[in-house]
Amino acid sequence: MNTVPQPAADVRIVLVGTSHPGNIGSAARAIRTMGLERLVLVAPERFPHPDAVAMAAGADDVLAAATIVGNLAEAVADCALVLGCTARSRRIQLEELSPRAGAARLLDAAGPGAPVALVFGRERTGLENHELQLCHAAVHIPANPDYSSLNLAAAVQVLAYELRVATLERAGLPTGGSDGHREAPASHAQLEGFFDQLGDTLEAIDFHKGRAPESALRKLRRIFLRCGLDEREVRLLRGVLADAQRMARLAGGHGDTR
């Protein structure tokens, strides 16, 4: 069985102007191990090529299904989101995302009828500026500044891995270890219910003391959204809030038991 929910199938890996066919094969293997399938090759120097098949090591179905086009514009014409991978931070106008943030952005945008693309440039020279201009944002792998030359397939592996982890997390599936959440992740509605009660509690315990509540609430939302709460954890936190509200009522505050 394939445990990769649909979104990953809508993520297209685009390799631009690859010079070594072996790297195309290694990239095919890398994306296949992470549950991705769609490979688009923009003007590869040598493809098809036996080195590609050799390095694909069983992922040759990805190679066989690969699309070959003449330029990046063709490759991403129908895409809802296009991210360009840059091995090092560059002076570009594009917003720069970490691989983790980039994977999340791609899954947010991907869907049936809304393919998204993750673009990788040439082994030596990366993406040209006119190609970066076709991208909505750049993804930067935080490599060692003293030695940032990731192999093309290695960069594909890192991004494909982040896409896999993000996909599994969204499906509530473990991301490798027994440390994965057992419980179902909290739903949007459950989180909003928690945030409503959190807001009421801050009022009840007079946390704001006349200040506008928005800023503190926004920061608290960011914290709790970041840690990916499961249902049981939301119940636990709401239990704590309920007792704080109860104390506020006993103290003559204006607690809210909603």
Place this chain on the structure above:
Amino acid sequence: MNTVPQPAADVRIVLVGTSHPGNIGSAARAIRTMGLERLVLVAPERFPHPDAVAMAAGADDVLAAATIVGNLAEAVADCALVLGCTARSRRIQLEELSPRAGAARLLDAAGPGAPVALVFGRERTGLENHELQLCHAAVHIPANPDYSSLNLAAAVQVLAYELRVATLERAGLPTGGSDGHREAPASHAQLEGFFDQLGDTLEAIDFHKGRAPESALRKLRRIFLRCGLDEREVRLLRGVLADAQRMARLAGGHGDTR
């Protein structure tokens, strides 16, 4: 400049019984791009070898400094923590960690005089049971169950990447994009101070109602440790706790202002 704080330097990458010298070179390149340096080779089939140098592509200093030993026990004899990477989930007695959790565990344990090891097995057969028994836990890359054969260097790249991200996050450095934490991450002492106050607050608002407090506190610690709080966020959360404690005192509870 090398932006990798010290812990990474105490992380040892151990390759056991590697058959293809090219994979040793690719692994050297992978760890160097992620700011790691220490490579230990356990009974490599062919090393030194020109293929290793060719695939290292400039990371040959890592190869030159690599240690060669006869068995895994020698390689990890002085290590404070040893994690074994397994490409697929296995029926083993070991705790299984995701790559992310494994990286965090290694950095927690690593330090001057306390090297830690991340162990990778043979290309085809992985680690033997007597080798896994030398590991304190296993790290499992959540590969596609339909096709889980990561290349050895690709597996090294994924784990080295997670170690790099964890190291940068702990140093409060951006992890590639403009989305990294700006604020300094909270220190261990700051987090413990927060957890102490959280415990006092649960007492004050009578959250436990006669139940033993350990279980709830452990679950709450897990939530807040998971989301990687920065200093400002800890101050914000402690401010909320302080007002809850104040309400408890007004309510005639036994609030604690420590």
